[in-house]
Amino acid sequence: MIQLKSLFKYYSNKFVKTYVLQDINLQIQQGEFVTIMGPSGSGKSTLLHIIGMLDEPNDGEYHFFDQPVHKLNEKQRSELHKNYIGFVFQSYHLIDELTVYENLETPLLYQKVKTTERKSMIADILDRFQIVAKKDLFPNQLSGGHQQLVGIARAVIVNPKLILADEPTGNLNSAQGEEIMNLFKKLHQEGTTIIQVTHSEKNATYGSRIVHLLDGRVDRDVQVS
């Protein structure tokens, strides 16, 4: 599904090139639940952003379902991203001006889903995540756990093949975190590919594979039993 070949990412100042990612080679199959771990500054988030097509590598190849992403233009990338990828963020990144319902609606609007179909999809997801009662509330009226729940619901609503989660439980207490991780597990069991970035060893145990990054390189790549 995802194939990265000698990927490089650096920031160049006038005199210095700071490498964030160096020679990353990685293959991820459909249905995997990959956890990317590593100390601060090891390039985890950058890697995730590149996989999510929010950022571009400076060098190397990136194939997504046999599409050469590194050769696509922004519009094509955005199209790919829109149809296949859902994002979950550490700080939820819900749109403050929109209600829960409208936040869930936004990606569907961008995908030009018809009104009736949209309504049923939202009703469905609200039900599935048990947040029907919250649908008219604004993000700042929700607890962190609930905000993240909405965040995931929003990522899932378009039925993405791939979910990218950047420290999804980082801002939550342990009980809320556990709930969220169970949700990911469930999604994984239903067949969604998930890549998460985390510091938490415990969260990593929910996944099927752990990629350790160190100083922008893949340090270890282990399967979880």
Next chain:
Amino acid sequence: MLKNYFKTSLRSLWRNRLFTTLNIFGLAIGISVCWMVFSIIRYEFSYDKNLSGKESIYRIVSSFILDDKESYNGGVSAPLYQGIQAQIAGMQHVVPFFEQWLSAAVIPKRDGSLLTIEEPEAIAATDSSYFNMLPYQWLAGNKSTALTSPESVVLTESRMQQYFPGKQPGEAMYQTITYYGFRDTLQKTVTGIVKDFSEPTEFTAKEFFALENKAYDLVAWTNTNGTDKLYLQFAENPTPDRVTAQIQSLADNKWKEFAQQRSISFSSTRRFELIPLPDVHFATHVHERNGRKASKPVMYGLAGIGLFLLILACINYINMSIAQIPQRAKEIGVRKTLGGSRGILIGQFMMETSLTILLAVSLASSIGQLGFWFLQDIIPPGIEPLDNLPELLFFASILAVTIILLAGLYPAWLITRVKTVNMFRNVAAKQSIGKKINLQKALIVFQFAIALVFITATLIGGQQLHYTLKSDMGFNKDAVALVDIPWKYRTNKLYEDKQFALFNELKSIPGIRDISLGSVPLQNGYTSSPFVYMKDGKEPVSRQLYKKWVDTAYVSLYDMRLLAGRNLLPSDATNEVVLNEAAVKAYGFASPQDAIGKILKQGDKLIPIVGVIKDFHMQNFYNQIEPAALMCDKKNLGAFNIKLYREHPEQWPTVMRSIEKKWNRFYPSGSFRYNFYDDAIRQLYTPEWNLAKLINLATAIAIFISCLGLFGMATFTAFRRTKEIGIRKVLGASVPQLASLLSKEFVKIVLIANVMAWPIAWYAMNRWLQNFAYRIDISWWIFALAGGVALAIALLTVSTQAIKVALTNPVEALRYE
């Protein structure tokens, strides 16, 4: 999708209430100004816009060149129209249009009593060519027969309603109206009723007499009266230059003929000018008593002011939008990750802009009304705020779309250009937008430069106006009340010479310090004649002298200084003159003393110079002090100058009441009018006061809008530097230190704006001042003051934000990292 845009936009506008309000307010003011300017310009350019055949209609005016000075007269010599009819080919219509001044029109009412209209206006004598040239709609009668008899009169519908209330056009036909002229009485019969022109027009007469096609004396070819207007309509393609030349030679021949006959020579030359009808309304060089003119440069100036204020408001919007980008970075980033394409995001932002502007337009509809009310004495009469609604709405929508594109596109583009991944990193977002700050600064410098130009103009204009009113005019105008005897009484045998009896009566009223009969020293109208000084054995020197008819009390009442000789002695007719210094110089006398006893010649009359007074201003400050002569002439004394006690203004009303009581014993009661000379002089400068009022308003608006921009910028800077401030605070910086650190940037901006504004303001105001013969010098401190004012206002605006940031808890500030 649209609904979603709409909802989000509304909510985000609401969330940034402060910015939204400032934006809406700034834009609404800009739009209101544009609305007013548009109304004025549309009105001024709508004169006779739809008149059929207007391209071939011309009006002839005369101009007289005397001592290298050209003065225009809106009329022509009365017989000229006959000459053109007889001798110049290619004319479809030659239309004489001689305005008439009457003292009263009397109409018998149904019940047998009489309806009297005092001094009816807008009456002209013309012939049927007038109605052939202009497409009047006839409600009764017809154009070919209406003016055939000398007793006929044609009324417009509005005049008919005034004269014959409640009657239909058919009923008003063949009614009789009696007109009282100043010397004779006329009986006229209504022979036609036409509809008034509905659009603004050059042709405003409401009552038309049949012009008697009489034979004129040769002398009539040398007289020009501003009320004798003449219009031409060309039969085919107009050839104004050729016809002007023909008219010129036609009139010149008559002049020569007259000069030969009387063996005299003219000191001035006469020139004719054909003005195309569409330009007549803008012919400000032709001064006319009635018939308001509009100045094209003023129109362009107004359009410029409107445009500038609108640009200021747009710049504000752009600035504030850019300032808000960091706060909105997250939302935009999220939308992008959810699949929002650039086009969609631009659309969303444009929706926000559109909403803001829509709100601004609706707010402008009330601010504009307020503006119309506030400026009602400046806006030409006849302009209604909501005139011609469809056109106005069209203009409003064009304006709105332009603003939306102008103000919305750049920030929208900027918002979507920022890299998604940077959006999530707060610091990075700040940096990436940070580069745009130079543009923001440039825009604010531009805004402030405009505001500064306005401030400087206000200060200099105010100074000059103050100077025109307060500087020494060579006479003392304080506490002088003016009472004119109406022209209709002065020309009426019944009231002849009554003023002298009244004069004697008034002398006894306590509270009057001094009283004099004579035309006031400084006034709008004037008359002048050539006086010749016959030097022994040399060429006679002929000079045009302004004539002031005065009595013996005049010089002392106005505190004029006698430099040589003596004051005038009482006399019934002109037999001696007092000159001013300018006249002494004009004749080339060595000194005032030298002029005393010399003889001037006017016509055949010899008049000795008995005194010389110090120069005083006879006209407004646009004009040099001209050579002038004071003289006694009983029949020209028709105005009272009444000096009251300056120290006791509380007595003035009582004094004026006792004067009125006396007045009523000589003249019909109710006809007493007075005004104070200060006010009269102030009124001479009405256009300048109006201009000052406009500029003041524009200045206030420019400052206000610029401050909005600055405020946006300050908010943005404060946000951008939150971390820096936090660190500095942790390191021990005090609040004042931080506030000054944040304000420093803006001081620089205002200073740069000053440097830009000074030359522009200096150039513009210097040019304006050049119009005045007597003017102030522009001094450096005006610029310093303007700069100081701008700086103070800027600091006041910025410091609130700066202090707010400086007071923030550093932990709060650094938490984002």
